[in-house]
Amino acid sequence: MPGYAPDVELDVRHLRVLCAVADTGSVRKAARRLGMTQPSLTTQLHRIERTIGGKLFTRDRTGSRPTALGHSVLSRARPVIGEMDALIAAAREEAATRPGRRRLRIGSVGSRAVAAWLRRVHDRLPDTDTTIHIDISAIALLQLVAAEQLDIAFVHESEGFPLQVPPGTEQRVLMAREPQFVALAEDHPAAARPVVTLADLAHDTWMVDPTADHEYAALRRVFAEAGLDPRVVQVRDNATAAELVASGEAVRPFQPTSPPGPGTVLRPVDGDPFAHRLLLTWRPTAIGGPALDGLWTDLRRAYLDLAGVNPAYRAWLRRHNRSLRTLLAPAGPVAER
Incomplete structure (x- = not known):
């Protein structure tokens, strides 16, 4: 915009303000989440909108909703915040890792199998500092593995929309078609x-x-x-x-x-x-050989134990005359690629 002077230089804090308003649907709730007063957040939001040069939210008695411009800005802001959060978390993990102990950084989409998987990993590797990062986005998790912020990740892929495997990572299918x-x-x-x-x-x-x-x-x-x-x-x-x-x-x-x-x-x-493909993705420079085989087996057993006690899943298997062991990829060493 000719002659336009920005009111404020945008940084991650301002992006967090926009995401908080969008997530809560309310300036008041966003202010409470961020530990700010409502007037100060409103003032900051107006400054951000002046800097960008357009309205980011429509506001009425029912709350605040992103405009078309707001959706565009938010779609770019969320990955930036995610990367910054991952950077901070990785730095804290690095600082907290005890000398002489191995570190294992696991990522996963939301799944009830995760807790059982993590318990098995802890039991098998008691001298390893193991952390878990949960994200609903498989794409974000794969990017974190490729960026060396995670070592391995359990993800799912919606049928018809294959995930792109980032360079420098490997992948194995746990289950080719999990019914939803x-x-x-x-x-x-x-x-x-x-x-x-x-x-x-x-x-x-x-x-x-x-x-x-x-x-x-x-x-x-x-x-x-x-x-x-x-x-x-x-x-x-x-x-x-x-x-x-x-x-x-x-x-x-x-x-x-x-x-x-x-x-x-x-x-x-x-x-x-509706179906998902269940995948394990890792970075060979971080994990390989027996260590990878062990993580694969832990995940497979965790899924088997969990799914086997779910009545709806058991009924589905009986109707299809199948067993989970035949649906899941076989146990054993991970095949070389």
């Missing part, structure tokens, strides 16, 4: 059926997490192939999403290893149109 179930209210008309169809849920509102890689696009692809066009909303907060499902306001895809929340049930979808 659907969570719905226990009094939903389709809840009485052991298996539901997409047509059963065509008039429901579906929910996805907007921060999950390709989840929205994968859902839309499945519906388009089925000739359906249900309403899809994006909800970031898991607690809110669970309440919306339990109240019958919406349904959502769900990992088959996770138990249903209060007031909800899990049901497989006929034909298993």
Whole structure:
């Protein structure tokens, strides 16, 4: 903008302000999260908007929502914040690692298998300083492995949207096709059926997490192939999403290893149109040989133990006359590439 003088030089603190407003949907809530007063945050937000040269949020009695420009800025701000957080965490881990002890930095998407995996790793490697980094974005985790901020990561890939393997990393498939179930209210008309169809849920509102890689696009692809066009909303907060499902306001895809929340049930979808590929990604310069084999075996056993006690998953396996051991990649040394 000719003759325009920026009000303030933007830094990571200002980006955190924008993300806090977007995440909470409210300047008041964002101020409380950041430990600021509402007037000071409002003043800072106005200065940021003047620096950028446009409105980033619309504000009314219901809260604050990003404008088109705001969405564009946020899409660039979040990776910057993620990289800065990872840098700080890595530096703190480096400083905290005790001399003479090995360090292992594990990353994972959200999965109930993670806790069991980590317990096995701790038991097998008691003299290793092991840390865990959880992120809903598989893409972000792969980037952290490639950037040497993580050593190994457990990720999943939405069917039809393959992940790009970063240079300098290796990958092995734990499970080629994990079916995704659907969570719905226990009094939903389709809840009485052991298996539901997409047509059963065509008039429901579906929910996805907007921060999950390709989840929205994968859902839309499945519906388009089925000739359906249900309403899809994006909800970031898991607690809110669970309440919306339990109240019958919406349904959502769900990992088959996770138990249903209060007031909800899990049901497989006929034909298993939603699926994930489960992958382990590592950097060979950090892990290899017996160490890698051990981590692979720990993860495989953790998944088997977890999935085997889930009633919905066991019923799905019986209907398909399959066992988890045949669906998961075999145990044993990781194949060389």
